[in-house]
Amino acid sequence: MQKMRQAIIIAAIAIIAVMAMIIIVSLPHKSIGISVGDEAPPVSFTLINGTTLNLSQLRGHYILLYFITTWCSGCAAGVETINYYAPLIAAKKILVMVVESYDDLGYQGMPLPQFMQRFGGQPRNWFMAGYADLAATEKYNPGGYPDIYYLISDRGVIIYKNVNLASTFSQALDEIKTIK
């Protein structure tokens, strides 16, 4: 009887471990770094074509700022998710900035241009891609998450923040739909 109890306890622990992993993956991670309501720090990015762009230059536009790593499957799905909602994003005149976190967070995946070509679809003028330096990554992705994204208002204020875009973008869409 004791062994039976032991078996049930260990089986329960195994199931709880899987469920805990699922819950942690599903939890919104909004507490580290800048938050909704904060002003978006005016950091610079190096675009794929080599030019430098400061976020402050985009003031007056809504921006979807998406920090990714190119070794992450969720990031590939995230970029394709943005691509899927391209008509809505374009209609709302939102600029999309897909940014590779500093040094791909220490592990080199696929080169960013190749990644964007494969998952980002046709190049469009509102859909940009570039690289973040350490300072920009520390500001926007201090937790070193494989992907994290922000919706920034035309006044430069963070109005939405979340991780795992492919799974959570439906929540961001509610915010996007309110943009006039």
Added chain:
Amino acid sequence: MGLNPYSSFNEIINAMKLVLTDRRLIALFLFSIPLIFLLYYYLFTSTALGYLYLGRLYIIYSVTASLIFSVLLSASLVMDIYAAIIRRRIRGNLGSLAATVVATTLPAACCSPLLPSLVALVGGSYLAITMTGKIQGLIGLYDPILIGIAVILSLVSLYLSARSVQGRCESCKR
């Protein structure tokens, strides 16, 4: 001592036939397959496991992996419980079952914020930015290999459980 895949497979089938004579274990087996399947399916699809290689076909990969793990883990579970009911030592088997659960969830750790959160908590932001990719990047790029290893571990766990059910495991004898 080499393992003969055919006789090992037969051993597993015979053990399952023995275990599934108990109605409660049949019910548990049938209940745990869809439950474990749904858990893994959610875990794998929420982290888009395999998307880098397969694109939108990743869903087939997730369904297949979830199905394999749910059947193998459910079978291991009911066999271990059966072995416990007939009072055979099963601690080692349950250890391998627990290790299998960890191994099967590992591939999904690639794109989850869990590991970076822990690293950031312990070592701060700079360490999280420069180090987590070294671990998660490897997991992300080699997830098909990890899934393969997890399947093998699941099979080993199942085989150990089958042997203890039939009383052929030396360490399982009292």
